[in-house]
Amino acid sequence: MQSVQIIFLKDFLCATFIVCMFQYINYSYLNLFTERRFKEGSTYEDKLQVVTQNLETYKQFNFIGTIMSISYFLNFLCRIIYNSFSKKKI
């Protein structure tokens, strides 16, 4: 029982870490693509330039987010492998 509590704590801390990361990525999206950012540019080309720069910044967050999301599917894959090869099924 004690071990399960430790496993749950580990599970919960990881879930907290991931949700904080996703929250941060969403917050970055909010900051980078708010219309207030585009108002600085007077012409459409100026605005395009600002958005292009912001998109480049956002793609870095994107990479981290995609890695985190893949880990969810990895969890699913691990469960399938466990159920296929282990004696006890979950």
Add this chain to the structure above:
Amino acid sequence: MDIWLIFDCLAGGVNILAFNIIGSSSAADILNVQTKRFFDYYMIVVLMISWLRFFSYFLVMSKISKITLTLFMMLKETAYFMMILICYLILMTTVFATLFRDSDTDDAVEYYHSIFTTLRALVDYFLANFPTKEIGAYNTSHSILYIIHVTISNIFLLNFLVAILQTVYDIMIKNGDFYAIEYQYIFITKYMKAMEDDTGYDKLILFPPPLNFLLIPMILVSPWRNVIKGLS
């Protein structure tokens, strides 16, 4: 498939899709109001699903799970009541809009010029937020309907809703522990089974995301039982 694995797949799917859609979009897409609005809504959905996955862990914590389950039970039990409330509001909205939209006073133009503004006004009345309105020649009929609506919605329906919520709360105070234990049992048995396993495959279950990236070598050699045992 337990609830946590379902949330994993759901959150993983929508997140990967979101990051790819926004990452591969052009600057012109972001500047386009309609496309940007779509991205905004999609990001909100993604964030909500990510938080729902996190909330699903509350079901295992004995102190929080009872409250969380009570909240879900309240939402479930009030679903039919909400259907009645929505039908009633649609009916009354139509009545108010039909009768008062042609009045030329400022209040009538502001509150009853369309179905949506009328519905908004009636929801305000339902929540007991009702300043007196000047409807000109329709003042008497408006007052009568207004009294009927506030009596039915604010007194009967709102108190009915409170009674349902109180009943659900009372039931969950008595039986909530049982429902909470059900989720705890599912969660604990999953890990207990894995911990009792001595084939080495237990490690595949015991590492949650994102720590499960450490398991990639094990996944690659998973068909070979001897290698797995050594590696674990």
